[in-house]
Each structure stands twice: as C-alpha cells, then as structure tokens.
Amino acid sequence: MFGLKDDWELDVPDRYFSLEDYEGGTARWCPGCGDLAVLTAVQRICRDEQLPPERTVCVSGIGCSSRFPHYMKTYGFHGLHGRALPVACGIKSRRPELKIFVATGDGDCCSIGAGHWVHAVRYNMDMVVMLFDNAIYGLTKKQTSPTTPIGLSTNTHPRGAWLPPLNPVAATLGFANVSFVAQTVDWNPAHLYATLKVAYDHKGLSFVRILQRCPTYTKDVFTELQKDPSQLLLLTGGDSPTLDAQSAKMFPNQQAHDSRDLEAARRVADQTAPLPIGVLFRDPARPCYEDFTTVGLGMSPADKLKGLEREFDKFAV
Amino acid sequence: MSTTTTEAARARPSAAPRRVAEHIVEIVSDSGEGAQKAGQTYGAVSAKMGNGVWTVEIIPAEIKPPARSRAGASGIRVRVGSEAVTNTGDEADLVVALNEQVLYGRIEQKAYRPGTIVLLENKWATDPRDDVREAYAKALGEFRALGLDVREVPLEEACQKVAQDVRVGKNMFVLGMLCYITSRDLDKAFEEVAFVFKKKGEQVIRKNQDLIRAGHAFGAETLELRYEIPPRKVDRAQLVLNGNQATALGVMAAGIEMVAMYPITPATSVSHHLAGAFQNVGGVVHQAEDEIAAMGFAVGASYAGKTACTVTSGPGLALKTEFLGLAVMAEVPLVMVLVQRGGPSTGLPTKVEQGDLLASLYGQPGDTPKIVIAPATIEECLHFVVTARKLAEAFRTPVMLLTDANLATGVQPIPRPEVDADWLSPPLDQTPWQKGVTAYDWDEDTGLSPRPIPGQAGGEYVLTGLAHTRLAKVAYDPHSNQTGCAMRSRKLAVLRESLKPPVVNGDRHxxxxxxxxxxxxxxxxxxxxxxxxxxxxxxxxxxxxxxxxxxxxxxxxxxxxxxxxxxxxxxxxxxxxxxxxxxxxxxxxxxxxxxxxxxxxxxxxxxxxxxxxxxxxxxxxxxxxxxxxxx
The missing domain is CATH 3.40.50.920 (Rossmann fold)
Structure with a gap:
C-alpha cells in the first residue's frame, strides 16, 4: 500500500517444504544409534532440494536401518531382507521421475542381498544407495555380518569372527558399470551431509558406505576412528565434497584424489588405515538402465492398439 | 505353382484320397534336422485351409543329444481334423522317422498303435558301420513285431537329387511329401515358406519351395498313401500360435508395460516373444539377475502404479515365494504367470505337469490368499492375462495364472481377438489423494481398499511386509494382524460371490x-x-x-x-x-x-x-x- 508498486509480489513457490514435511514417525532406534544422523541428513537434502514428498520414495530391506522409510514422510517401501535394490530398480524402471533413496545394512546388502548389489550397481539406475554399515546384525541381536572385524565376539562366533571382513567400497569398485562410490561416517554431520548431497546430485546409482555406530552391539568398533580423526583420510578435490574450513581442519590426514580415475579409486578403497572418506569414484558418463526400461513410456492407447494389431498380424492365417 | 500341383496330382491318378475326419502325423529325428519347422509349417498350412489343428513339439531335454539315440528324439506331432482340435490326441496315424532309434523313445511313450504307418529313412540299411546296419535291421524286426506298418523310404537319396545339403533340406522335402499324403494345398505351403524364410532372401525361399515340390512329387510317384481331411468353414480371422505366444500377446493386450523374468524352461519363450514385440506396444522385458530379483522388480514397478508381470516355472516359483507373500500381505497388484513343468525340484524341465497347484495356493508362510486362475485352452492363455491384470488391480492382490508345458508348446488356430482400449491398463492416477482416506482403508464388508500410487500428494505411506494397521503403520498388537488377515481373506470371498457356477459338460446328473x-x-x-x-x-x-x-x-x-x-x-x-x-x-x-x-x-x-x-x-x-x- 504505502509506497509499494501494484505489481510488486514476492515470488513464492506454490509449495514450500520444511524439514517437518519429511519427518515421519518417531524413530525407534537406540539412543546414540548412527542411523539418526543419516535420517537427519537425508531430510535436510530433501528440504534443500525441495523434493515433493509424493515424488520421493525411500526403499529398504530388513534390519535396523531398514526402518528408515517409516521415519520419513515420503512414499516408502519396507520390503524383504536383502531385496531393497530389485524393488527400487523396479520402481524406477517405469517411473523415472521419482527420486529414490535406498537404505540397506551390511547384512542386507553385502550378505543376503549380495547378488542384487552386484547387478544394481551394473544397472546404474538413478538413486542414492546408503549402506548403513555397523559391522553387525543388530535387529536379530548381534550375529556376525560380512563386515564384522576379524576376532570380534558375536553370538554366532563367540570366540571371535573367523574371517577377514569384506570391504564394501573395494567390492563395489570391482562391479561392472559402477558410476559412483563414496564413503563417510555417521559422526561427522558435515561430511555425511555433503557426501550424500554429492551422491544425490549424481545421475546414476550412487553407492555410499556409511560407517554407522551401533551403541548396543558394536559400540567399540568405530571408537578409535571417532576419537582419533587422524585415523581417517579426508579425500579432497575431484568430486569429493568441499568442507568448510572449520570442518576440514578436524582432519589432519588429507589427500587430493582424482575420483575420475578408477585405478586410483581402487587403490584408495583398499586402504583401511587411515580409512578414506569422500568420493572415491565417479563417472557421470556410464549408461543408466532406465534409459532403456522407459522405452515406450507414455505411448497412447491408440498407438498401443495399432501396435497390437500388427503383432496379431504376425500370427494371422 | 498351381500347375505343378496339378501335375503332381496327375502323376498317380489311381491314388484316390481316403477321406478321414482327422489325422495325426509325427516327424521324429535327431535334434537339429528341422523336423519342428517342417511340422509347424504343415500345421500352419492346415490351419490356413480351415482345418482344426493341434501341434506339439517333441523336445529332448538336452540341447544337442547324441545322434541316433533313443532319448534324443526330437520332432513334432501335428493333429489335423475337420472339426476344432483341442488336444494332442491318441496314437499317431503316420510317422516320418529320419532314423529308427528315435522311434523307440516314442514307442515307450505310447505314441503309436498297431497299424500306425511308419515311413522310415532307409539309408541306415546300407550304412558303412556294421553296428548301425545291425541296429537298423533289429529295430525293423521289433517295430514290425509290435504291429507298426513300417515302410522303408529312400528319403535322403531322393532328396539328394534336388538339394546340395541334405542335412538342412530334408525337412522341407518331408513337408512336401506330407502335403501330398494329406492333400494339403501346395500354394499355401509355398506362401508359408516364403513368410518363414522372408529374412533369408529370395534364393533360400526358392530352394525350399523346390524341395517341397520335389517331396510332393516323390510322394505322388512312390507312395500308396493319400488322405483328405476336409476343412470346416472358418468365419472369423484366426491366429495360429502356441500358449506361450498367446500369453505374450495377452500381456500386450492387457496393457502391461513391464515383464520381469529370469530364464527358465518352459516359461522363457513368453519373454522371447515379448523381447522383440513388446516395445511396439510400449512395454519392456527386464531380464533380472535371478528369479527373486525378477519378482522384486515386478513388485517395485507394480507398487509404483505400473502393474507388472513376471513369468516363471516351478523352481522359479519356489524362489519367488517370499515376494509373493509380501505382495499378498502389502496388497500389491501383480500378474504372475506360472508355466508348470514336471517336478519336484528341477524335475522334468521340458515336460508337462500340473504339480504346482498346492504350492501356488499354499506355498507361502502364513495365510496368503490370492487369486489363482488356470486357462484351459491356448485362446484362454491370451484372454486370461487381460482378466488377471484387471482382477489384480480391482482386488489389490497378486494374481497367479497357471499354464503348463502342454499349453505352452501346443500350437492351435484361435479366433483373432477384437481388442479395444478397455483391455489396456488405465492411465496412472496422479491426482491428490483424498483427505481422510488411509493407505489401507479396508471396507469392513468387502476387504477392498483404494491404493495410493507414488506421485499422489497426500497419499504418502510406507508399504511394509510387517503386520500393519489401516494407516500402514507397523503393529504387533493382537487385533491388527487378525484384522489384516480377515480383510485380505474377505476380498476372495467377495470375488467368489461374483463368479458364476461352472457349466457341466454333459448331463447335470x-x-x-x-x-x-x-x-x-x-x-x-x-x-x-x-x-x-x-x-x-x-x-x-x-x-x-x-x-x-x-x-x-x-x-x-x-x-x-x-x-x-x-x-x-x-x-x-x-x-x-x-x-x-x-x-x-x-x-x-x-x-x-x-x-x-x-x-x-x-x-x-x-x-x-x-x-x-x-x-x-x-x-x-x-x-x-x-x-x-x-x-
């Protein structure tokens, strides 16, 4: 009114989403569980990207971390143990516009669902796959997982795990058509958020291994890493996120890494002390399977009927 | 061409055809001799003439079984009738056998009767190998003792006169001979061959037509055999196809856009037909990394609103079981085609059985009511997929469609369906979800509920395989699981009420x-x-x-x-x-x-x-x- 021009208006989007719009049921993870930090990071990405909740789908398998979709206020699919990836790929196959986050654990992804892990990476469909790696089966109460450190006592190996653990990032970098592999930790929110954000921005399957603390069953597994940041190697440059100066200062060990160099990525991935965090590899040019599975999407009924008659003709006598 | 037909017929004017209402012929050989292509063409020609036809392939379980082995019988049976033919029939009337050993397998399967005429390739009688000549002579004696009317025929010798490579040409020669024996329309055979070999070019087509002509003339000159199977009147356009092809067309006619599968005999050929054709109607085949993933992919696509289909056989069903239970529990519409084969375990991959009924009905842990339907004819293989997709969506449940190896490989003419847009799946509903309606808003009376599709604002819910409430919230209380199970069971009760009692064939008592x-x-x-x-x-x-x-x-x-x-x-x-x-x-x-x-x-x-x-x-x-x- 006073002094304002008639045509002045604030350019407000029809809908604005705040964090609350992504907050589902109260998380029932144990106090101190690393999953909570990941949940918060994903909700922030959704808010920052203004993802409409109805076009966002969180898919999971079974396990503690697979409760993830229940705590988001988006569409969700809490399916079968080990089978999050085929479901996520199926959703994406004919609905490429949906944004997909997959929550899977070390048992879910690297053990019972290992076959799907190999192939989903090869399909390279656009989604963020978060491996919540707490090095233990939590929901079923402390059984050895493929990433349990050798010697750690569990209910299935009370005298200590027998075999050396599997390295999820090194394994993923060995799969055909891999396009994005990153590693981060739940206890550094800045790095966690920034890494997931880069993963979200990548078109293709972004595989992010998140070292995740389990206060109940593997409370000491990551303690050293957490207490002594020099045991982590912050990857810089390339596609790795740039941390603000203050956050970056926390990491005495840093290394410039060319994330477009697969061989370099494999060398870095094999390293466990110090443990690399950041983007190990990214290739935006790898083919995405949905570019093939969406063939004919939106074909009109009339065209479908025409096509069908032509198919009938092939069998006509 | 037609002049040749008349000439051939004229060559032996004394052979007046015997009129029969139906005739069953088999061609048996080692695998790779083209018996199936000859038989399929023969069946197609008969269907074009207006005859009822049922064709079924005789398939050895191995890809390349050893030559001249009893278990290696590969070939085809074609039953042709004046009326519609609905099954493979009893014993064959006529067999063309390219070697004597493969006949043993078929004799064991009771495919022949005393009096069945066997036209047997006689080159083995003069084979340089002693054991082959002996085996041939021994078999001849045994077959005749069984009452088979064995007639030795110099097929290869005669064929050599027109073909450079007998190994690949003999099947068309046999086709020509059969066309003579049962008075098939040669022009239609030429047309069919031109169609089958279209991609291989004019020269190949001509060569094959020459072989048919030569086989026909050979029959006329040397065989004392001639039948006529008068065709019926066909008043509707027809398609000639097998059950798996019909199923594939059904998938397309149902407007399904996604078939996720993993190779398994005898179901795989459904996907083969789709792999080429599906994109012409806006669909795609996903070959998954395993049976479980194929099912998961289909469940995912269905959850996202694109009701998908997966195709499998017994061992695949076993692997898909957990996902099937999830689809029932979480009420995901889905079509699962199960082409049954012999079991248990790996069983008899290429053979027929109806052994998966109980596994389909009850094979999942817990109570998993779902719709299970079984087409009884090749025509129904097509139509039932369309029905299955609609039922799946209307009742928010997986629908299993049980066919078997017999339907899968039997070839028959069926009326060409008149498809309209109603058969296709409706467009994706992306309108905002109605306020106050929950994700599982079960109607107490029917168990039915509307389903939110991702993209519908306000409908956000988390599908879970855990026991859940109407709000899709995980619930471990005694009431919720009881209610969920009751609601899912009620849907089937409601469907049953809408069905008609079956019709009795014959007297009603x-x-x-x-x-x-x-x-x-x-x-x-x-x-x-x-x-x-x-x-x-x-x-x-x-x-x-x-x-x-x-x-x-x-x-x-x-x-x-x-x-x-x-x-x-x-x-x-x-x-x-x-x-x-x-x-x-x-x-x-x-x-x-x-x-x-x-x-x-x-x-x-x-x-x-x-x-x-x-x-x-x-x-x-x-x-x-x-x-x-x-x-």
Missing part, C-alpha cells in the same frame, strides 16, 4: 463327474464325449478359478454318484502298499475335498506327457464298470 483344470480340458471332453456315445453316464466340469473356487460345486457334485479329478500330478496308486485310507491324492482332489467335505477321488500320473483321450476313456470305462453294479 449321472454316475460319474470328472473334474479337471488347465490344459487337460480338450482330452477330458473328448474322452467324455466318446464315453457318452458308448452309453456311459459321465459328465465333466473344468475349473478356471482355483482361488477362490467357483461357487456351487457342492450342489453340482451331489448330483453324481462319483466325483473324481483327472490331473497331471502325483497321487498314490489305489493299491499302493502301506497307504490304505492314507493314500495321498492328487492336488485338486485335495482342495475339493477340503472345500466340499465330499469323497472325491482322483486319477493322475506324472509321466510328463499330456494325458491322451484314450487313456482317460479307458479309465472312465474301468471305473464305471467296476462300480456299475452298485446302483
């Missing part, structure tokens, strides 16, 4: 009612018709809905003194030791007993073969004679 399901329809009805002609009081009934069962069964069964199922799955023989009243019975019989509390008997086997009408007829006669005096 009598001494014996035969109940069947799936691919045995043709054989059962043919056998029942024969038995009724003999004066036996027998009728039959064929179920298409196995879950829920069609209504009114008890009322129908009461009007018969005996009710029995005929199925291709295992049951203990009546006189099997140690069984007595604990005899294990066939699968549908078990289901019907539970359903009706009536004493329902069965007759079944797991020989891996379609049950021939004669075998059924014999069993009907045996039963009715045994129990005939009871009245």
């Amino acid at each position: 009598g001494d014996l009612l035969v109940v069947g399901w799936g691919s045995t329809l043709g054989s059962i009805e043919e056998a029942v018709a024969r038995a009724r002609k003999d004066g036996l009081s027998v009728s039959s009934l064929h179920l298409r809905f196995l879950s829920p069962l069609e209504p009114g069964l008890k009322e129908i069964f009461r009007r018969f003194r005996q009710v029995m199922t005929i199925e291709i799955n295992y049951s203990d023989a009546v006189d099997a030791p140690h069984t007595g009243e604990h005899r294990r019975i066939a699968q549908l019989a078990q289901v019907l007993r539970t359903h009706t509390l009536m004493d329902i008997d069965c007759w079944s086997n797991v020989a891996g073969q379609p049950i021939a009408p004669r075998a059924i007829h014999d069993e009907l006669v045996r039963r009715l004679q045994k129990n005939g005096g009871n009245r």
